[in-house]
Amino acid sequence: MMRTLTLTPDDHRIARLTAAAIAIALVESAVPSPLPGVKPGLANIITLLVLLRDDWLTAAWVTLLRVLAVSLLVGQFLAPGFVLSLAGALASLGILYLAQPLVRRMPMWFGPVTLSVLAALAHMMTQLLIVRLWLVPSPGVWVLAPVFIGAALIFGTLNGLVVAWLRTSDSARQ
Amino acid sequence: MNWFLRYPLKRLLRPGDILVLLAGVAGWVMLSISLWQSGPAAEAQIRRDGVLLAAYPLNEDRTVSFAGALGITVIRIESGRARIVSDPGPRQYCVKQGWLSRPGEMAVCAPNHISLSLTGGPPTHESMAY
Numbered sequence: 001m002m003r004t005l006t007l008t009p010d011d012h013r014i015a016r017l018t019a020a021a022i023a024i025a026l027v028e029s030a031v032p033s034p035l036p037g038v039k040p041g042l043a044n045i046i047t048l049l050v051l052l053r054d055d056w057l058t059a060a061w062v063t064l065l066r067v068l069a070v071s072l073l074v075g076q077f078l079a080p081g082f083v084l085s086l087a088g089a090l091a092s093l094g095i096l097y098l099a100q101p102l103v104r105r106m107p108m109w110f111g112p113v114t115l116s117v118l119a120a121l122a123h124m125m126t127q128l129l130i131v132r133l134w135l136v137p138s139p140g141v142w143v144l145a146p147v148f149i150g151a152a153l154i155f156g157t158l159n160g161l162v163v164a165w166l167r168t169s170d171s172a173r174q
Numbered sequence: 175m176n177w178f179l180r181y182p183l184k185r186l187l188r189p190g191d192i193l194v195l196l197a198g199v200a201g202w203v204m205l206s207i208s209l210w211q212s213g214p215a216a217e218a219q220i221r222r223d224g225v226l227l228a229a230y231p232l233n234e235d236r237t238v239s240f241a242g243a244l245g246i247t248v249i250r251i252e253s254g255r256a257r258i259v260s261d262p263g264p265r266q267y268c269v270k271q272g273w274l275s276r277p278g279e280m281a282v283c284a285p286n287h288i289s290l291s292l293t294g295g296p297p298t299h300e301s302m303a304y
Contacts (some may be wrong), residue, residue, distance in 0.1 A: 102190065106190065107188075108188065108189075109188055109189055109190035110188060110190035110191060110194075111186070111187070111188040111190070111191050113186070113187055113188070113191035113194070113195070114188075114190055114191045114194045117191075117194055117195060117198055118194065121198060136282075137221075137223070137224030137289075142209055142278075143209060143210075143278040145205060145209060146202065146205055146206040146209055146210065149201075149202050149205060150202055150206075153195075153198050153199065153202060156198075157195060160191070161186050161187065164185075164186035164187070165186055168185055168186065
């Protein structure tokens with residue numbers, strides 16, 4: 001029996017946004033980093049834009065599809081790098097789900113920077129925890145924790161500012 | 175700078191954002207202080223698969239051996255330092271690492287599932303004498 005898969009406009013939009021996120025993540029993966037695990041995470045700008053413009057579910061689709069596609073493209077599928085990306089993505093999506101009422105109900109108080117910083121911290125802490133428990137089972141991992149968390153704070157803030165800026169220029173154009 | 179003038183930082187960074195950032199930075203500072211207050215290393219811990227097998231003070235010289243997955247790993251503790259003397263692993267990374275002397279340092283003999291790590295003693299407050 002044949003089944004037809006009908007594509008909704010939503011599917012097309014998710015695919016388009018995911019493609020943009022994949023492109024950003026791929027370019028970023030080609031840029032060398034001083035410390036493995038420290039990178040700007042620019043693709044998360046797309047996640048936040050989708051979360052704020054559409055809804056959480058669309059953002060989750062775009063993010064998880066991106067993680068899957070990028071891991072396939074760079075040959076990390078099911079390798080430790082993939083597990084770390086997936087766990088980080090799930091953790092940040094979880095915290096975004098919890099934090100989004102702040103931005104939706106009190107937009108004068110909380111903006112994209114809050115979401116971005118919280119998501120970056122959740123991402124980094126989850127990855128540190130997995131590295132500690134699974135890959136390097138030693139308390140020595142914590143010596144580097146301040147470096148990673150500091151990077152998450154900085155890049156989380158910068159990405160959040162970019163999202164906020166893109167959204168103000170978006171609404172200014174309308 | 176034209177875009178910056180049109181969209182001042184105030185509109186991009188809202189009051190709640192600043193609170194979240196301050197909380198994040200405060201947490202980060204506390205974390206850094208608690209993790210990086212490094213006095214001299216005081217104790218050598220030997221683990222197998224992350225489970226603590228033994229801990230020895232660094233101020234008593236001794237040589238100890240532990241059975242791992244492949245064979246015996248020999249560890250030497252001497253004058254406040256510790257090192258892996260021999261290990262059955264094929265690449266000998268942990269042996270080549272040499273002496274460990276600072277808290278948080280560690281040598282992992284992954285093939286043999288044995289790791290040696292140093293922990294700090296009570297923190298020293300020399301810098302507070304000023």
